[in-house]
Amino acid sequence: MDSNPTIDRVPHRRHRLAIALGAGLLLSAGAMTGCSDDRPQSAEKTPLGQQSAPSGSFATIEGGEVIARINGSPLYRENLEVVKENLGAEVPEDRLVSRMVELRLLANRAREQGLDSDPRTQARVQNAIDNQLANAYLMNFMTEMELSEADVEAAYEREMEALGEETQYRAMHILVEDEETARELIAELDEGGDFGELARQHSKDTGSGEAGGDLGWFSLDQMVEPFAEAVGALEPGQRAEEPVETRFGWHIVQVEETRPMPKPTLDQMRPELEDQARREAINDMIAELRESANVEILTTDVRSMVERDGNEAQPGDETGAGEADSDEAETTADDANMGNLPAEPLKAMP
Structure with a gap:
């Protein structure tokens, strides 16, 4: 029996940069791979294929490569590639195209029935667009970000000071x-x-x-x-x-x-320090966006929630650091309920 008392707690667990990249897709790996019929189904075999989409109701991708048309609405290779990137599973391309055709047919039928005019549906579409654009901007921001050695060294010194003896x-x-x-x-x-x-x-x-x-x-x-x-x-x-x-x-x-306690070297901590520097840069950028924005909260209940959120310690803020340091308090009760919001990237950052 191995009853080593050292197993109870592990110290100095650190937070890593985690930016959620929401796929926003209606197609899933399970839907692609779980079909019992291995033969790809064409639009002509689907009853919905006999219906036409309202003219001008579908989106176009400027410069995109059209690989199919479904009752006049174009399906682009870019549509296909984005789905393939986010599936996380190998799916035969012909089956994937077949499912995307069916997805488009269902979407066109929804338009015919006026479901695209439903306020909640429009809100979901808008949230999905905001989410994708926010993620694209964050990824581009991080790609263009340049970290100086001085920034990394300063972060290392702060970590060593916090670690103490x-x-x-x-x-x-x-x-x-x-x-x-x-x-x-x-x-x-x-x-x-x-x-x-x-x-x-x-x-x-x-x-x-x-x-x-x-x-x-x-x-x-x-x-x-x-x-x-x-x-x-x-x-x-x-x-x-x-x-x-x-x-x-x-x-x-x-x-x-x-x-x-032996202290880690700068090179040992470099990946973590660079993540920390990126996180701080993103927090600063978001703070600047909020500071320069003209935001009008028009309802009392929402205004009170925004004011409460603004009074809480923000990531990177030295105030409230004691609560933030607790592994058990990595997410607040409010944040735990954010999982269903389409616009996730900002809340997903540590």
Whole structure:
């Protein structure tokens, strides 16, 4: 049984840049691959194929390559390529075109029935357009962004300052089932017994037991309480006089040595620091857009929500940093409910 108490928590988990690129597609990999009929279906085999789309009701792509026409409405190679990029699955092109034909036929039928005039449908279309354009702009912004070495070095210095001086411990332990056994082993150690040999013979933690009880180097926040508290109270070379109980059992603890926590080098942190710099640049850009925009909130309930959101700490803001540092509080309750909004990219950034 391997009951190493270091498994409880892992420190210094850092946030990564995550910009959602919403596909906005009605076609899915499941719809493409789940069809039992492997033969591509043409528009002529579909009853809807006999209907014509209202003239001028379909979008055109300037400079696009037309690969099919469905009752007069063009299907472009660009339509096909965008769907292929976002499916995440290999789909035969003929089947993909067949499904896109059917999608267009259904959309044209919706237009014939006036569903494109429904305010909620129009809102969804507008949100999808905004989402795609926002993502395109963010991707273009990041592509053109130039990070200077000075920016990266400054971010590294800030990280090192925030990390501070943390101590690592190298300790040994013997883990047993009950307090009585633990006290018997402590008595043997007091009489000159060898810690490593007793650990190999008696420890339930077979991983460290085979190494004579050696747990290697760790920081206190990697350990369960009260094991961490017991280790932190000992000087190098000291052994706890009392056994320590945790949910794993009873521990006999001895600290071998301590050292300052080794800090990562700039090159080791470079990808993370560059992500951080990009995130900050995006936050600054969005703040400038909001500052220069003329936004009129016309309803009281929406105005109160916007004002509340504006008073909360924004990403990169030093105020409220304590809450933002908690892994369990990476997303607020409000943000957790944003998943169904089409315009996702701004909320998806950490």
